[in-house]
Amino acid sequence: MSARIRALFAVLAGIALLGAGLLGGAAPASAADPVPSWWIITGTLSPGSTNGSGTIPYHVTLGATVTYTDPRCVPISVSYHPNGVVNTTIGASTYASPPLSQWPTTTVSDTATTCHDSAGNPITGVTGARTRTYGDWTLDYSCQLSGLAVAATLSDPDAGLTDATGLVRLGDPTYLYGPAIVPDYQGALPASCQPYPAPTLALSTLPDPYGAPAGATVTLTGTGYVPGSAATITFDTTPSNTVPVGSPTVRADGTFAADITIPANAYQGHHRVTVNSPGSLTRTVILNVTAELSSSPTSGGFGSTLAVTGRGFQAGEPISVDLEAETSAYGLVLGEVTARADGTFTYTTDVLPRDLPIGPARLHAIGRYSQAAVPFTVLPPNDGQAMDTKAAAWGLGASTGPVSIAADGWESRTYQRGAVFYGLYRGTKSLIASRGAIRSEWLAVTPESGGIRFPESGVLGYPTTDEVSGLKDGGVYQLYEGGAIVWSPATGAHTSTGAIRARYAQLGYENGVLGYPTSDEAGGLKDGGIYQLYQGGAIVWSATGAHASLGGIRTEWGRLGYENGTMGYPTGEETGGLWSGGVYQMYQGGAIVWSPATGAHESTGAIRTRYSQLGYETGIMGYPTSDEIGGLKGGGVYQMYQGGAIVWSPATGAHASSGPIRTRYGQLGFENGRLGYPTSNIYSVPNGTAQNFQSGKITYANGSITVS
Structure with a gap:
């Protein structure tokens, strides 16, 4: 390319012709030369008013001139293939445009402020008159099938161009330079366009007259297509997703048949099955996909x-x-x-x-x-035979009635010596026998809401296991949805449920200190409490939880009125390991303390507080040897211990009384004597101890007692 033409390109770029979408250089010598984007001829496909018709408006920049008042500036005058012709091919049809110089033109003038000298050097601050010329021409076509490819080339004998590609770009209105095809339409071409036939589609072999489910195979047939062409079949699984489902070859008579499989993810509703085939109209048929x-x-x-x-x-x-x-x-x-x-x-x-x-x-x-x-x-249940087999294995005798079905689905059948149940528990369906003393106890159970018609409606629910034997002393148990029934020859059959059963388990069931239950749970206690008796004591439940009540401590608690007495309910289990084998149990109102030497006695209130300050059983007082004793002068109370007593009155509080000082205090009449109640614990003095009273003091020093 000459230096002059290179300069022209530079000048045009400098004056922003490119930014304005204008021409910026002379025509290339051939299609192989670099082609600036502003030289490209553009065309846009638009559908017409009838099937198979449309327009392609073409646009080109034909030329530009720039003249300057500054003599240093090189003037510009370029044109673009004035004798060039645009050839448009649609299917088998080719349309030629008039030469570009004959296209209707539009001229735009403005001012340039930069230029180049003859050596190609830029010059600024100049004034130039710039004129740009545009050409426009529209191709009208008809009788073209939708989907046909559209192509355009440029021919210019003067420039040695014949159907040069790359100089004309085609597109549609939504994607300017995308694939160029005749726009889609439905229906037949006008009669004047024959012999092009209108293809037809049909669905057959539908498994249901209303449609077919996802995954089913249906047959699609078509007529009126171009022989030997491929019929590409697509399926719209969703409004925004299309998948290919087949591509048969059209037969010599223009027909095809294809078995297509409905995509597995096609949901219930109407879906479009579309056929595209070169040289033929695009056709769509609606297929109803059923769930x-x-x-x-x-x-x-x-x-x-x-x-x-x-x-x-x-x-x-x-x-x-x-x-x-x-x-x-x-x-x-x-x-x-x-x-x-x-x-x-x-x-x-x-x-x-x-x-x-x-x-x-x-x-x-x-x-x-x-x-x-x-x-x-x-189907009706047919479990009677299995239930009879179970009954025979457990020695229940002959059936005494038909299989009955409860509202919750459990089956049952009664026999001469019991019953068999059949139902689902925790995911497993089981046959369970019910007999003997345990069954009698189960039938006698009354739910919390009152009388019942069926025992399975009670707190225990249905049995979940057969009887289990081999327990201590010949015992047997059977589990239920809500607990168990435990039987032994010595105690009979009794229920075991809830928190009391949980405590019973912690204590070793029948092998523990409690042995077998000797009663069912009994309610109606103070504040909603419940208890159950055992061979070795009881378990008592209340808001404080479930706790065992055993031996001498239980006897003492009973003497004090159980839960209705000053102690209230137990709040913990018996705690052993005390000095000399002692045991204690805490209650709402204090504690009961037991030792082998002293038995069980209460320990409450202010006297217990003083007892704790003195070290409980390991202190000078040792274990209590009596309960609290009231009725003293002025409302006083005392409690005896191995090492003395603790004396309490409303006026003086609780104080220990022990040793020689207590002996002398007793000789003087205790609280009824002239000293009254103690007002201090025993304390140390030189060579001895002393204790203060309401009306004096007793001192024990050097082996002698002094009252002052």
């Missing part, structure tokens, strides 16, 4: 495990799985499930309810957008 439901098994009754599987539902939609009898108005919601991302779901129920009407029914899956149903047959 599909299946169950395994297809029939069953109480106790059956049922799996319901669906597909063709919208991803994420909530689905209610229902069972509806066909012979009645009975309907039951089995449960709810959410469709997976691929539109499928699986719902499993561990056991069907008892009260299903026997006979034909339908399972329904009802979603927010989709629904489906499948037949299901409800």
Whole structure:
């Protein structure tokens, strides 16, 4: 390229012709030369008013001139292929434009402020008159099939160009330089455009007259297509997602047939199946995708495990799985499930309810957008034979009635010497025998709400195991939903439930200190308390929890009025390990302290507080040898200990009284004598001890007692 032309390009760039979308250089010598983007001829495809018609408006920059008043500036005068012709090809048709110089033109003038000298050096601050010329021409076409490719080239014999590519760009209004094709339309070409036929599509082999489910195979047939061409078939799984499902070759007679599989993630509703084939109209047929439901098994009754599987539902939609009898108005919601991302779901129920009407029914899956149903047959339970076998194994004798079904689905059958139950507990369905003294106790149980018709409605519920033997001294137990019944030859059968049973377990059941229960739980105690008696004592429950009550401490607690006395309910278990084998138990009102030498005695209030300050049983007082004794002068109270006494009065509080000082205090009449109540504990003085009283003091020093 010459230095002059390079200078012209630079000048045009300097005066911002490019920014304005104008020409900036002379015509290239050939299509192989670099082509500035502003030289490109552009065309936009737009549909016409009838099928197969449309327009392509072309636009080009034809030339530009710039003249300057400054003699240093090189003037510019360029033009673009004035004799060039745009050739447009649509299918088998080619359309030639007039030469570019004959296109209608538009001229725009303005001022340039930069230029280049003859050496190509830029000069600023100059004034130039700039004129740009644009050309526009519109191609009108008709009788063209949608989808046909559209191409355009430039020919200019003067420049040695023949159908040069890359100099003309085509597009549509929404994507200017995208793939150029005849816009889509529906319907036949006008009669004047024949012999092009209008293709047809049809769906067949549908499994249901209303449509087909996801994953099903259907047959698509077409007529009127170009022989030997490929018929590309797509399926719209969603409004924004299209997937290919087939590409058969059109036969010699213009027909095709293709088995297509509906995508697995297509949800219930209308979907478009589209065929694109070169030389033919694009055609679409609507396929109704139906949701599909299946169950395994297809029939069953109480106790059956049922799996319901669906597909063709919208991803994420909530689905209610229902069972509806066909012979009645009975309907039951089995449960709810959410469709997976691929539109499928699986719902499993561990056991069907008892009260299903026997006979034909339908399972329904009802979603927010989709629904489906499948037949299901409800069968009657047939567990009698298995129950009879169980009864024979446990020696229950002959049956005395039919199999009965409770509202919660448990089956039962009575026999001469007991009953057999069949039901689901914690995911396992079991046959369980009920007999003898344990069964009699179970039948006698009364729930907290009052009388009952069936024992299984009580606090114990259904048995969950058979009887278990091999316990200490020939004992037997049977577990229930709410606890157990425990039997031994010595104590009979008694319930064992709740917090009291939990404490019984912690203490070793029948092998522990309590042995076997000798009564059922007994309520009606103060503040809602409950107790149960055992061979070795009792367990008492209240707001303070469940605690054992044993031996001498329990005897003392009973003497003091149990929970109604000053001690209230126990708040802890017996605690051993004290000095000389002692044991104590805490209560709401204090403690009961026991030792082998002194027995069990209460320890409460201010006297217990003083006792603790003196070191409890390891202090000078040792263990209590009596309960508190009241009725003293002025409302006083005292309690005897191995090492003396603790004396309390409203006026003086609680103080220890022991040793020689207590002996002299007794000789003087205790609180009824001239000294009154002690007002201090015994304290040290030189060579001895002393204690203050309301009206004096007793001092023991050097082996002598002095009262002052």
